[in-house]
Amino acid sequence: MDDVTHRLKKARTGIEGLDQMTGGGLPRGRTTLIVGAPGAGKTVFSLQTLVNGARQCNEPGIFVAFEEQADHIRANAAAFGWDLPALEEEKLFFLDARIPIDTVHSGEFDIGGILAGVEARAQKMGARRVVFDAVDVLLAMLDDARTERREIYRLHEWLQSHDLTGIITAKRSEQGHLLPERYDFLQFMADCVISLEHTRHELVSQRYLNVAKYRGSDFVEKQSPMLIGPGGIHVAGPDPMRMDHRIFDERISSGVARLDQMLDGGYYRGSNVLLTGAPGTAKSTLAGAFAAAACRRGERVLYVSFDEAAPEIVRNLASVNVLLQPHLDAGLLRMHSAFAGFQSTEGHMMELERLIDEHQPRCMVIDPFSALLKAGQQYNASEMGQRLLHRGKAQGITTLSTSLLEDDPRQTPSTEMQVSTVADTWIHLSYEAQGGEQNRALQVIKSRGTAHSNQIRELVLSDTGVTLRDVYTVGGEVLMGTLRWQKEEEERREAQRAERELQRRRRELELAEAEVEARMRMLQRQLQAQRAELEQLAAEEEMRQEQRQTHSDKVREMRQGATPTSDGEPN
Amino acid sequence: MTLMEEATTTTSAGEQKHLMLRLYVAGQAPNSRRAHDNLMNICREYFDGNCQVEVVDVFASPQQALDDGIVITPTLVKVAPNPRVRIVGDLSATEKVVLTLGGRMKRK
Numbered sequence: 152m153d154d155v156t157h158r159l160k161k162a163r164t165g166i167e168g169l170d171q172m173t174g175g176g177l178p179r180g181r182t183t184l185i186v187g188a189p190g191a192g193k194t195v196f197s198l199q200t201l202v203n204g205a206r207q208c209n210e211p212g213i214f215v216a217f218e219e220q221a222d223h224i225r226a227n228a229a230a231f232g233w234d235l236p237a238l239e240e241e242k243l244f245f246l247d248a249r250i251p252i253d254t255v256h257s258g259e260f261d262i263g264g265i266l267a268g269v270e271a272r273a274q275k276m277g278a279r280r281v282v283f284d285a286v287d288v289l290l291a292m293l294d295d296a297r298t299e300r301r302e303i304y305r306l307h308e309w310l311q312s313h314d315l316t317g318i319i320t321a322k323r324s325e326q327g328h329l330l331p332e333r334y335d336f337l338q339f340m341a342d343c344v345i346s347l348e349h350t351r352h353e354l355v356s357q358r359y360l361n362v363a364k365y366r367g368s369d370f371v372e373k374q375s376p377m378l379i380g381p382g383g384i385h386v387a388g389p390d391p392m393r394m395d396h397r398i399f400d401e402r403i404s405s406g407v408a409r410l411d412q413m414l415d416g417g418y419y420r421g422s423n424v425l426l427t428g429a430p431g432t433a434k435s436t437l438a439g440a441f442a443a444a445a446c447r448r449g450e451r452v453l454y455v456s457f458d459e460a461a462p463e464i465v466r467n468l469a470s471v472n473v474l475l476q477p478h479l480d481a482g483l484l485r486m487h488s489a490f491a492g493f494q495s496t497e498g499h500m501m502e503l504e505r506l507i508d509e510h511q512p513r514c515m516v517i518d519p520f521s522a523l524l525k526a527g528q529q530y531n532a533s534e535m536g537q538r539l540l541h542r543g544k545a546q547g548i549t550t551l552s553t554s555l556l557e558d559d560p561r562q563t564p565s566t567e568m569q570v571s572t573v574a575d576t577w578i579h580l581s582y583e584a585q586g587g588e589q590n591r592a593l594q595v596i597k598s599r600g601t602a603h604s605n606q607i608r609e610l611v612l613s614d615t616g617v618t619l620r621d622v623y624t625v626g627g628e629v630l631m632g633t634l635r636w637q638k639e640e641e642e643r644r645e646a647q648r649a650e651r652e653l654q655r656r657r658r659e660l661e662l663a664e665a666e667v668e669a670r671m672r673m674l675q676r677q678l679q680a681q682r683a684e685l686e687q688l689a690a691e692e693e694m695r696q697e698q699r700q701t702h703s704d705k706v707r708e709m710r711q712g713a714t715p716t717s718d719g720e721p722n
Numbered sequence: 723m724t725l726m727e728e729a730t731t732t733t734s735a736g737e738q739k740h741l742m743l744r745l746y747v748a749g750q751a752p753n754s755r756r757a758h759d760n761l762m763n764i765c766r767e768y769f770d771g772n773c774q775v776e777v778v779d780v781f782a783s784p785q786q787a788l789d790d791g792i793v794i795t796p797t798l799v800k801v802a803p804n805p806r807v808r809i810v811g812d813l814s815a816t817e818k819v820v821l822t823l824g825g826r827m828k829r830k
Contacts, residue, residue, distance in 0.1 A: 217793075248793045251808055255822045258756070258814035263748030264780045264787055264795035271784035292794070292810070 162210070162280065162316040165203025166196075167508075168388025169345075172362055172373050177316060178342045181366075182307050185320040186330060187347035192358065192379055193320040194219060195227065196347065197282040199383045200318060202233045205242035210279035210316075213244045213269055218285035221245040231383045244272055250292055262289065262302050266309050273313065280316045287321040290334070300336050307340050342366040347377070357495035360386050376497035378505070385505050387497070397421055397547045403448070403514075406440025406473070409608070409619035410578075410593070415601045418576055420513075422599075423540050424551040425520075428580030433591055433610060433617075434553040435459075437580070438516045439468040439475060440617050441551050445514040446478035453512035454486045455503060457522035461486040472616040485510045491522040496535050499523055503539060512548060520552035540573050575599040580610065590632040593619060609635075741765075741773040741823060742802035748795035749781045753812045757796035760813035768825045800824075 161175035170176050177183045177200070187193045201212035216224060224245065228235045235243065248265050269281060283289075283306065290299045303319075310317035323346065324331040330338060338344050344364040350357055360377040375387045402416035405424075411417040418424050418441075426434045435458075442452045454475075456464060464486065465475045478484035487506055489499060500523060507515070517523070523536050543550040552574075577597040582589045591610040608619040609632070745761060747754035758777065765773040780787035780795055790799075798809040800823055813819050820827060 246788065247791060249791075250793055250810075251791075254808045254810055255818060256811050256815075257809050257818045257822075258760075258811035259753050260794045260796060260811040261748070261751065261753055262794060263751055263754075264746060264797065265793040267748065267780040267784045267795075268788040268792070272788070289793075 162204065163208055164200040165207050166199065166384055166386050168375055168377070168386030169360065169362075171388040172375060172386070173343075173365060177318070178365070178367060179316050180311065180314045181342035182310055182317040182319060182340065183343040183345065184337055184341035185318060185345050185347065186323045187320075188323050188349060191323075191347035191349050192377075192384060193322075193347060194224065194284055195231075195379060196345075196384055197284055197318045197320055198224060198228060199231075199233075201243060201280055201282055202228070202235070202238065204280045204316075205238050211242040211244075211276045212280035212282065213246060213272055213276070213278050214282045214284065215246045215248045215265065215269060216284050217248050217250070217288040220249070221247045231381070233383070241276065244276060244278070246272070248289075250289070254292070256292070256294065259298065260293075262305060266306070270309075270313070273315065278315065280318070281310065282318045282320070284320045285322070286319050286337075287334070299334075303337060303340060338364065352495065355492070355495045355498070357497045359497075376495075376501050378498060378501045380502075380505050382505075385501060385508075387501050387504060397545070399547065403549060404441075404444040405437070406442075406444035407437065407617050407619060410437075413595055413608070413619070414576065414598055418549060418551075419600060420549050421544060421547045422549060422575035423544070423573055424549070424576045424578070425574035426551065426553045426578050426580065427555070428553075429582065430555065432580035432582060433612060434580055435464065435518055436468065436471060436473065436612060436617060437578075437610075438518050438551055438553055439464065439473045442484060442514065442516050443468075443473050443475055443478065445549075446475075446481075446483045449483070450513040451510060452478070452484045452514045452516070453506055453510050454484060454516045454518070455506070456486070456488045456518050457491045457499075458519060460488045470614065471612045472614060485512070489522075496523055500535055500539055504542065507542070507546070507548070515543060515548050515550045516552075517550065518553045519555055521554045537573055576601075583607075586634040586637075588632050588634065740802075741769060741800060742776075743773055743823075744776045744778060744799045744801055746778045746780055746787060746790070746792045746795055746797045746799070749779055751795065754796045756812040756814065757798065760816070760819075761798065764813065764816060764819055764823075764825075768820045768827075769823070 160179040161173065161177060162179045163170050163176035185193045185196055198214060201214055204210040204212050214224070225235055239245075246265075246269060272278070273281065286303070286306075290303070293299045293302060306319070307317075319337070319341070321330065321334065321337060341364070343362070343366065346361045346363050348359045348361060350359065358377045358379065359374055361372065361374040363372055373389075375389070377384060377386045379385075399420035401420040402411075402414075402418065403420050404411050404417045405414065424441075426437055428434050438454075442454050445452045454464075461479075465479070468475055475484060475486075479486065485506070487502075489502065491499070494502070503517075517539075520536065523539065540550060540552075574597070576595070576599065579594050579596050581592050581594070583592045591612070592607045593610040594607045608621065611618050611620055743761070745757060747758065761775065765771055765775070778786060780792060794810045796810070796812060798813065798819075800807045803824075807822055809819060809822055817827060
């Protein structure tokens with residue numbers, strides 16, 4: 152809508168989403184046509200624009216009512232909390248232009264009368280905006296198509312010549328087309344055409360605002376969900392671009408100290424956290440812990456539940472020492488319960504956007520998020536979900552969503568998976584049944600920007616609070632609860648036994664050593680003995696030899712005396 | 723600024739059906755001038771001129787026009803006798819005007 156060449160000046164309506172859609176509001180000094188069925192909100196819309204114009208843009212306005220009594224309009228306005236009496240001093244004027252029902256026609260006439268009155272008033276007030284509500288009633292009084300056309304153009308030109316931003320409302324036709332055929336010219340004449348619609352689909356109704364035409368720049372027809380809330384009309388506006396996200400480095404607590412450790416400090420501020428798990432796995436408890444931690448930091452929190460009423464939630468959390476009541480009382484925490492089936496998805500989403508605008512939270516819980524993932528009437532499921540998350544990111548809100556997921560997330564493709572791609576941190580809670588017992592397990596499946604442990608931890612809820620316990624792995628198996636305790640006991644006993652065994656073996660070894668030594672000594676002695684024996688024998692043998700020699704010499708000596716001579720003669 | 727015109731002619735029967743009328747006009751717009759002319763004719767021809775006609779110009783007296791709730795011009799209001807009626811338009815549908823004002827279609 153940024154049209155540099157034409158610089159079409161725009162008049163803000165003060166309805167945020169619409170001003171965004173149109174790039175600044177309605178065309179200033181021109182005519183805007185609002186079309187809708189009875190009850191679609193045409194009167195509220197035009198009055199709201201006038202009130203906002205007077206209050207926010209310092210543009211006084213005149214409301215010309217062809218159908219409704221001024222008092223009724225004032226009463227409606229009061230119901231929305233618009234302080235009309237204060238404005239009516241100088242900034243707002245109601246003109247009752249109802250034509251009595253018993254008025255007789257005779258011949259041609261025109262709307263000069265009313266224009267004169269409005270003109271005088273406009274000059275006196277310095278009015279910049281004028282609403283002509285329910286011109287179709289006026290037109291009904293005119294006899295033929297030519298006259299109708301003429302009078303509307305008179306109106307249009309009058310507005311232009313006085314440089315007033317004009318809003319004309321008319322009832323839409325019952326059939327498909329926007330207006331009854333004879334009023335088609337209204338659309339052609341107007342510079343901007345907005346239609347308000349109200350569709351019903353399977354008992355759930357949803358309102359939409361459609362900018363069908365906007366003359367003066369390249370324009371694409373835009374539609375947006377809308378609701379009529381306690382403060383007036385609220386329009387959803389365009390989906391914030393992903394580029395608008397603010398990036399934070401700060402970590403904020405999850406509410407569970409050990410979990411913060413696992414995540415290097417906690418969740419990134421402004422990020423989306425997804426908690427999945429089967430029913431009863433304590434998703435809401437973790438969500439509550441997150442909310443409580445944020446409140447303790449003094450931050451405003453919005454807690455939206457599609458499952459339970461606020462008092463129940465507070466009570467259940469109190470039983471695990473997560474205390475929300477003080478924060479509710481202090482006004483930091485705002486809890487909103489809605490029943491998923493009562494409104495369309497667009498309706499829920501708009502309600503949330505309205506609550507965000509009102510409460511301005513820094514942190515938000517949506518429990519369960521899956522309530523928003525049903526397909527809306529005009530938008531598909533993931534669009535709705537992502538839109539809300541984008542909006543949160545654009546405003547730097549840290550959003551924690553819970554979602555029902557029965558099975559192991561890595562094995563189940565589903566719509567939730569699409570949301571998981573938007574999530575920056577994904578934590579899965581499950582039950583591990585072992586040995587006749589159920590224990591809660593927590594696992595960080597994904598955490599962008601954080602190195603996290605893949606391990607499963609045991610989630611323990613007690614009346615002192617929520618903690619995580621280290622997991623016990625044995626032989627590739629994870630153990631928790633009493634089984635873990637049993638196993639720990641077993642291990643302890645086993646260690647003791649091993650210790651004892653070790654000592655026993657030591658003693659045995661010592662004994663063996665001693666034994667061997669003894670034996671060795673004995674063998675050595677034996678060896679020595681044998682050696683000695685051998686020596687003895689050798690010595691004896693030597694002696695015997697000597698003796699034999701000596702003996703032999705002696706014998707010879709005794710026999711001789713002849714010792715054999717050299718001539719060899721015997722005597 | 724208002725114009726008071728009184729056309730008084732007594733009927734032959736002496737009856738005075740005195741109408742008090744107010745005609746709101748948009749300056750010199752064609753409709754308005756026609757209405758004025760037509761009204762004068764009707765008064766003369768069907769009411770023996772027994773009409774008191776006040777002419778209010780909405781451009782000259784916008785506040786009065788607002789106060790009296792005048793949206794369309796020209797508008798003719800029968801102020802008296804009761805009932806009060808309104809007729810919008812240039813009063814060219816004579817029969818309607820006469821009957822609405824409580825008169826009869828017999829020319830005098």
